[in-house]
Amino acid sequence: MLIEDMLLDCGATVVGPAGSVAQAMKALEGQDIDGALLDVNLGGEKSFPVADALTERGVRFVFSTGYGEAGVIDRYPNARTLQKPFMPADLERALAHLAAAR
Template sequence: MAAARMPRGNVFLVEDEVMIRMMVADMLEELGFRVAAEAGEIGEAIRLAETADFDLAILDVNVNGKVISPVADLIKARKRPFIFATGYGSSGLPEEYRDRPALQKPFQLETLGKVIEAALKSAPV
C-alpha cells in the first residue's frame, strides 16, 4: 500500500461540462493536486472564488454561454494564479486576460502539468 502523499496544491476548477470537469479533476489528482472546489455555473463560481481556499484556479472561458471574467477578476484580486481552458484559442480569452496562460481544449496530462508548473512559478508572492 502506497503512503499517502501531501497534495502539491489545492485547485479551484470551473467547467460547465460535467464529464470534462471530472476528467480534469482526475488529471489533477494524477499530477498530485487536490480539487479544493469546483463549479459548473457562474454564480457558484463567483461565490467560491471569494470564499474557497485554493492555490490555483483553472477556468473554462465560456461557462454556459457566460464569460468567466467576473470570476477571473475576483481571483486576480486575491492574488492567486489562474489558467484558462478554452476551445476557442487565445482569441477566445477575455481581452484583459490575453496575457494569462491558457490550455487549448482538449489537452493532455503532460500539457496540463507544464502549464500548472509555469503558472505557479510566475505567481505573485
C-alpha cells in the same frame, strides 16, 4: 470529470467543479487558493468575473478553452490559455507555470 481526475493525478486539490459563474464565485468564498484552471465557457457564460475576482486576490490562473485565445488575450494578456482538448502533460506544464509564478 476527466479534467478533475487529471488535476488530482497532478497533486492538485480541486475546488469545484463549477458549472456557472455564480457557482464558481461561491466556491471561492473562504478558500485559500494558490492557482486556478478556468474554463472560459461556464454554462454559456464567460468566466471573466471569476478571473477578475482571482486577480483581485492575487491568484494566478490558466484559462481552458476550445475556442482559442480570441477574446481572452485582449482582456488578460498575462494569462496562459490551455487549448482543449489537451493532454495530461499540457495540464502539468500549466500547473508548473502557476506554481513557479508563486
